[in-house]
Amino acid sequence: MCTAATYKTKDFYFGRTLDYEFSYGEEVVITPRNEPFPFRYMAEMPHHFAVIGMACVAQEYPLYYDAVNEKGLGMAGLNFVGNACYAASPAKGKDNIAVFEFIPWVLGQCATVKEAGALLAKANLVGLPFNEQMPAAQLHWLIADREGAITVESVREGLRIYENPVGVLTNNPPFEQQMFGLNNYMRLSPKTPENLFSSELPLSAYSRGMGGLGLPGDLSSQSRFVRAAFTRMNSVSGCTEKESVSQFFHILGSVEQQRGCCDVGDGKYEITLYTSCCNASKGIYYYTTYENRQITAVDMHHEALASTGLVRYPLIQEQQVKMQN
């Protein structure tokens, strides 16, 4: 389905893969500070932090999948089918937010995870469809800044907020269970393993990389969580922009979905439609697509952020091969 991750070197990076069998026509979309964010139950937000991210624009409204605001706060929604549970109607005394408004609601007004946490204490997520054709997506969210990350889940028991020390989110099962499951992998390491099996047997590492034996390699959401966590937590890179962005794409590359390996029936295959890496500190949104490996970038600060009107960049989907001769 999807994997989101954070990464910090000199700057803070936030991104995700979006895995699905077809695209809804997403674009890189910048919402400038003075382009109002309307809300179904709450007052319109005429001025807000500028936001850049990947969105499907419907009726001039940016349905963000993942985005970052100019303060360096990032937020991504990931599929959470079967576990997401929203209020059927608005609740009195609460901030009632339709699911599709959740990213604008948070990124429009919060500069940090801490502020987002405070805001969420009053939130009631309502399962209102955007329109008749678009039912409320079943999602959970990763919200992160350079200081830390939280996971937000709206489940039967209500809105749940979890510290997310691993900076990774995938899909099912719920986050708490995913984190617990990591205990089963605590012995895995990037280093050559020691022989703990028996001191009387001449066991040895016949290959490099055997310290990771036991890491799951399939595309299910639980396995992607473990693999992305292992890769991210053990990641080593320089801290320049190029080195950081490069390494971030390698981290998410560890959970990329190749066409053919996840057959969803009817001749359709779930693939990694796009991978994003946003320098949240600088507002530069980098992405690759399944068919275009070259990193393409949009810099929010190259646009007039004090203006109105969505700024939209269609994805460059065609492979950009550089001929050397």
Next chain:
Amino acid sequence: MCTAATYKTKDFYFGRTLDYEFSYGEEVVITPRNEPFPFRYMAEMPHHFAVIGMACVAQEYPLYYDAVNEKGLGMAGLNFVGNACYAASPAKGKDNIAVFEFIPWVLGQCATVKEAGALLAKANLVGLPFNEQMPAAQLHWLIADREGAITVESVREGLRIYENPVGVLTNNPPFEQQMFGLNNYMRLSPKTPENLFSSELPLSAYSRGMGGLGLPGDLSSQSRFVRAAFTRMNSVSGCTEKESVSQFFHILGSVEQQRGCCDVGDGKYEITLYTSCCNASKGIYYYTTYENRQITAVDMHHEALASTGLVRYPLIQEQQVKMQN
């Protein structure tokens, strides 16, 4: 260490990852037909098939890691430490080939795997160092054309040639054992699994991709073999050049080594230095490097193949980011 793979759509593709903790300065190198291939024990080959591939050039000699000739035959050498065993000296009545000459020997004169197989029947691989600083590398080889693939291993018992139905090679253990090991994964599938555990329990697939549960996700050579085999055998793509090349890089992306995940000590990490995909039918060599995701290409037919003199293209190692605004 490394993973090699083949892929066939309309054309035939052959490539590999090279995983190591530092580079020897490899380049894309074309050897035209009339640039002689010298041999230590055999007569010089003044004319031969033109060859394109990745090589480290030492004393004007192309030490190929992987290459393809103009007839569409590909060959790659992969680390086989502890198992490779070469003759200490030339043998009478045999074609005595130094290990570092093996790729030129085969690609210079064989148009197909079948011809290569016949040639190898007379071969004796000698563990002669290229020079005092460069001992003979411990390798085994994948040789493939659009009709099929073989693995060649020089071991204690002699030279062994195996049919390679999976079109993948990694490192240890020996190929026959790797192939046998695949039996343990026969139940894995890109499709949603059925409940075979118990008809009385309400088990269900809570995530897409669960048919692959059990696929190993670590970077050891045996795990990379299984993962690359699963990805390649279940791969689905269009058959245009762009689609084929794109998919090939996705296949090898499944076994990419991220910096930090394979710690070889002394603060060094094995990473995927480069990934190659050669359209063997057309002689176009595509590659990416760890720091440069964009696909770069060299087309052998853009050079004067009837001439002499190595044609060398240093790798473009710097990330080529395309700014959209």
Next chain:
Amino acid sequence: MCTAATYKTKDFYFGRTLDYEFSYGEEVVITPRNEPFPFRYMAEMPHHFAVIGMACVAQEYPLYYDAVNEKGLGMAGLNFVGNACYAASPAKGKDNIAVFEFIPWVLGQCATVKEAGALLAKANLVGLPFNEQMPAAQLHWLIADREGAITVESVREGLRIYENPVGVLTNNPPFEQQMFGLNNYMRLSPKTPENLFSSELPLSAYSRGMGGLGLPGDLSSQSRFVRAAFTRMNSVSGCTEKESVSQFFHILGSVEQQRGCCDVGDGKYEITLYTSCCNASKGIYYYTTYENRQITAVDMHHEALASTGLVRYPLIQEQQVKMQN
């Protein structure tokens, strides 16, 4: 730690392993109908169903680990360290039960799981120690009759009751999570697996039993849950008493802990101190111990169940070898 299981042929069987590094001196103990069950917060139960099970008797009180009553209802407490959470004090309007009284409370008055479920609706488990030397054990419980089974957990959120369709309980993590985890094993089967990996590869089953590949073999509680579930759900046996009891010990044998394989430090090892199998329909309690493989049995109906006074049978711990010559 422990594994409990149920089994049904003509009669209903209920039993468990008790895994620990030392014994508290448990015995097979029958509490006849008229031996009063005292309670710290509730009125004494002067008459009740007769109960047979394994207990440590302290100050003439049977601290049951697992037991069955004459109506065929079974109940076992299993370690649940770190997750069990009891009330610090009695609650008004509730049936306040000290943890150590829980088995007598339920088995003394409930004939079925349904009745137990109704009774539990009013229960408040209090973490009162039995005495100063014996703090309240952190436990969760399996309650079962021939119609079905439930798991009872007293956690931070309160008392939780779950249908238990698999008839197995081990320890951590909580039952709901263990059940969910079974989804990851839905493809496992006692039958020879099919090749779903690739129709182009000649993969085959080189051994019997390969349909179960992926089943965990270690002694952690999650792995024992999966293994016992697989063995129990696929178990095949005749339905005579001997065949049923034999098969039950084989089911629990699949999760037996061998001395040396679970090192708890200080030269101590957790082992399966005893394994029990109670014919709940007939009130016959069978057991083996780590050092005595022969099945020993105590039949409650061989005692005067209408009387008072505990009937106690110390375990036969010494290996009973039968010499044939």
Next chain:
Amino acid sequence: MCTAATYKTKDFYFGRTLDYEFSYGEEVVITPRNEPFPFRYMAEMPHHFAVIGMACVAQEYPLYYDAVNEKGLGMAGLNFVGNACYAASPAKGKDNIAVFEFIPWVLGQCATVKEAGALLAKANLVGLPFNEQMPAAQLHWLIADREGAITVESVREGLRIYENPVGVLTNNPPFEQQMFGLNNYMRLSPKTPENLFSSELPLSAYSRGMGGLGLPGDLSSQSRFVRAAFTRMNSVSGCTEKESVSQFFHILGSVEQQRGCCDVGDGKYEITLYTSCCNASKGIYYYTTYENRQITAVDMHHEALASTGLVRYPLIQEQQVKMQN
């Protein structure tokens, strides 16, 4: 199929499980010293070491599955289907032994593994059927004394003898490959695992026994090899006869096959028909059967070993339950 193992405390123990879907009517059989061993190609052995073991007696000939001689040498044949390869006819200058004569040939005249190794240097195993109804079984062998163990395999390349440092043998694949496979489990341990995954994550062992996570739990021969090896190499027991024998049955209990878990089709299930443990130092053969958990024993020194005539003890197959009341 089967698992054989050795164990050494004060005495030396040798035993095995025999896993199959039906029994051939095996018995504990003692061949006294003067009961001649006939051979098809070699001279009869009129006097030899006395032998005790499990055998199917056909036409007064003891077809031993596993046995021990009075000198403390043990030998067991285990299924090796698809890999065993015998000579079609006797070879000149060799000791030509029919497969079914192999155990008498070795145990009749060798006192140690060293002597057996020397004897085998001249052996040629011929695939002669015992009679028309009984084709030569495809087997490989474990031969062991208190000093060490070897594995003997007759394969396409000839007779192969391997040091067996683990003292365990199962079935396919060949022994060398099984031993190599153990490298993949070198990190497993009976101790609580350390967190090597990431020092920044609060991972912890939520259960005892987690050091063994990754140990395979299914019944395939490769998984049984790993599990029996782990259990045997980490086994801890006292060194009295009772403690040693008890622990030995626990070691083999880790690979017991429960009815239902290995479905071989047609409503048949492979189960552990019997488990044996022979005190090779003292000549006492202990066994249990699937339906009889009590240990039964036959002591060779209770018989007249200097005499002739097979001494046969049918297995006690019925469960011996000891009623305590």
